Amino acid sequence: MHLMIPHASALGEACKHSLGTLALPHLSALLGLLKPEGQALGSDEYSLNTPFELALARERGLGTDAGPLPTAAWLAAEAGLGGQAEQAWALLSPMHLAVGSDQVSAYAPELLALDEDESRAFFAAMAELWPAEEGWRAHWLSPLQWLLGHPSLAGLASASLDRVVQRNVATWMPEARRLRTLQNEAQMLLHRQPLNEAREARKALPLNSLWISGCGAEAGASQALPADLQVDSSLRQPLLMEDWASWAEAWARLDDGAVSHLLSEARLGKPARLTLCGERFARSYALPPRSALQKTLHRWLPPRAEVHSLLEAL
Structure with a gap:
């Protein structure tokens, strides 16, 4: 054991x-x-x-010295996505970013208390950001874990979710333009999302961002x-x-x-x-x-x- x-x-x-x-x-x-x-x-x-x-x-x-690990691709393989697991994937984690006077802090996704129905509704509402006709593959894995697949996600460095939770996100923002653009577009779409208006009406934290991590394709030698x-x-x-x-x-x-x-x-x-x-x-x-x-x-x-x-x- x-x-x-x-x-x-x-x-x-x-x-x-x-x-x-x-x-x-x-x-x-x-x-x-x-x-x-x-x-x-x-x-x-x-x-x-x-x-x-x-x-x-x-x-x-x-090896543990070959750069960022494709942890999202591991999840894709474990989810039984078949041959799709060989393409590049990213893990999308719904979260609330709290804007303070001197920093933006990432709240733990669990604080959103998303149930399956609400999470799936948000996931469906975000679909316009990753159209299938442009090669995107989206998969709802759990209320707090969504998978996104696309060749452009290969080799992009991004910090693990556990690095950023309860911390200032400035230290951990990705350098890759693709990831910054995707995150910004998601935040703009969520800002005007009626689902968030319903959450705010019941005093729940709005889902106002996605953390993108684990980018890459699964290595052929992976076991x-x-x-x-x-x-x-x-x-x-x-x-x-x-x-x-x-x-x-x-x-x-x-x-x-x-x-x-x-x-x-x-x-x-x-x-x-x-x-x-x-x-x-x-x-x-x-x-x-x-x-x-x-x-x-x-x-x-x-x-x-x-x-x-x-x-x-x-």
Whole structure:
């Protein structure tokens, strides 16, 4: 089993304080048994792709230094779009941009509370921006995930949605003219959209923008994710919303759940891998071969790791 945990930590004093309050006994015991595997993935908090996305790319057999990752094409392939997955895709994330006195901030798409019917209505209302006769392919994936395919989207660098949520968008605006034009046209169309008038009438946030990310075509060498990979994303929402109390509670549940299960597997000598993904780096750990004496010693004197410093380093 390979357990991958995105949003295991973040930069900033608030997260550091929350980490200091966490008691993660199962994670400590697990990391006491496992050993670091390979080099850390990532560079800094300003990279377009998150360390979690880099870790997924590695599991797909792709290099992690070949530029922006075609994460939208991965979603297209997983959605069963067939041969269309080989073309360039982009992920469109409906969101609300809040204009302040000195910056424009991106709210988490979840704050729109879009249900399927309303999301599909917005998706249909935007169709004039991507006419099929001009080679565009649009696919509604979920209320907060729309896919857009077109050859012009190949090779365009764009920041992951998780990089921009709850932040000033100026740092993350795409340089590609195609993406800026598409985003501007979407914002103008949404500004005069009757669906938004209905939302404002009931005091809901207007859907006034789309974040475009994950552009590109799936590489021919890309593989399906391994069957034994388990991704637990329960830390994502509270971390992005900077709800540190809920994030700490989610970590405690994760420690008692999936982490505890992986620890049991490792103690039985079964294959066990763990990947922890933070804001800058992702690090993987694996169970090394152990002698009979080591196994006996580990039963009587279980090794433990200091998890807080490991998580802060991500």
